[in-house]
Amino acid sequence: MEQDTLRRRLVESVVERSLRGIRTDPERSLRKLVDLGRDLAQGPGQQRFFAQVQRVLARKGCPYYRLAQDLATTVDPSRLQTVGINLGWNGLTVGARQIRALEPQLERHIPWSLTLCLSGAPSFAPVCARRLAEGRALGIRVYFLFPQDRPGAVEQAVELAGQAGDCVFFLFLPPRWPVETLARSAADHLILGVDTAAPGWQADAGALRAAGCLYLLYRRYDTPAEAEDICSGRWAQQLRTHGGLAAVCVAGPGCPVPLCRQVYRSVLCARLNPREPIMPAEFRLDNLSADACVSPNPCLLHLGPDSADEPLIQSLPPL
Numbered sequence: 001m002e003q004d005t006l007r008r009r010l011v012e013s014v015v016e017r018s019l020r021g022i023r024t025d026p027e028r029s030l031r032k033l034v035d036l037g038r039d040l041a042q043g044p045g046q047q048r049f050f051a052q053v054q055r056v057l058a059r060k061g062c063p064y065y066r067l068a069q070d071l072a073t074t075v076d077p078s079r080l081q082t083v084g085i086n087l088g089w090n091g092l093t094v095g096a097r098q099i100r101a102l103e104p105q106l107e108r109h110i111p112w113s114l115t116l117c118l119s120g121a122p123s124f125a126p127v128c129a130r131r132l133a134e135g136r137a138l139g140i141r142v143y144f145l146f147p148q149d150r151p152g153a154v155e156q157a158v159e160l161a162g163q164a165g166d167c168v169f170f171l172f173l174p175p176r177w178p179v180e181t182l183a184r185s186a187a188d189h190l191i192l193g194v195d196t197a198a199p200g201w202q203a204d205a206g207a208l209r210a211a212g213c214l215y216l217l218y219r220r221y222d223t224p225a226e227a228e229d230i231c232s233g234r235w236a237q238q239l240r241t242h243g244g245l246a247a248v249c250v251a252g253p254g255c256p257v258p259l260c261r262q263v264y265r266s267v268l269c270a271r272l273n274p275r276e277p278i279m280p281a282e283f284r285l286d287n288l289s290a291d292a293c294v295s296p297n298p299c300l301l302h303l304g305p306d307s308a309d310e311p312l313i314q315s316l317p318p319l
Contacts, residue, residue, distance in 0.1 A: 098139030
């Protein structure tokens with residue numbers, strides 16, 4: 001425990017210096033930060049991930065340096081540091097170690113993240129709070145929140161995120177949700193997602209950028225035409241001037257598996273051979289890929305209002 005405390009302080013110090021350095025020398029500072037991640041990586045999956053990042057950053061004119069510099073100059077520094085520590089240290093270091101230790105003991109697969117769909121119903125709030133507490137006890141420090149387009153659902157998600165300041169929460173906002181209030185009050189460990197299918201999303205992204213928030217841009221897809229919009233690069237080109245940490249594609253419930261895989265292959269290719277200063281991702285398959293870096297036999301867990309109200313551990317797939 002004492003060693004973890006010392007290492008965390010070292011990581012915090014390096015991250016703080018790196019974020020300052022990225023504003024003026026993004027290439028050198030970002031490479032040093034990635035090198036630190038590889039040095040701290042525990043397990044072959046995490047080491048392969050950081051090695052891959054190092055190879056991408058070695059490409060001449062890599063636009064991720066522009067992305068890093070833009071984030072370092074527009075996002076509140078405390079947000080960047082909080083998210084970096086909560087994700088990299090709490091989640092992928094300490095939390096991942098806890099997950100790997102508990103899986104053989106419990107004889108259950110434990111996902112690196114938990115996805116929650118929130119209804120906004122008052123009766124659902126304690127259920128979500130209990131699942132969050134159980135998830136943290138298992139080592140899960142990353143949560144994806146999808147509030148339904150109903151009264152109180154976004155507020156329920158924000159309240160849930162406020163209960164765990166040591167975690168990272170990705171809040172995918174419903175279409176046409178007014179972001180001004182959240183832009184002023186969002187917690188440092190909360191990353192907001194703007195739906196680019198909604199009219200006026202550009203203004204929402206601008207409001208979050210002006211407020212120094214950390215945000216991503218996302219869209220859903222179900223049909224071949226929607227997938228083609230992503231695979232062709234047209235969607236990414238629409239996002240290039242609107243900032244954001246990542247461009248996330250979310251397969252709808254009716255999306256065929258082959259179509260999802262097609263989009264993932266395209267996203268992976270774009271991520272390893274970047275042309276735009278934004279990180280492309282496919283929600284489901286990238287989530288599985290991240291889980292494979294934490295422990296063998298990756299799994300996902302998505303819980304919503306219709307999920308059985310049972311202890312979280314009973315919802316985990318057996319080894």
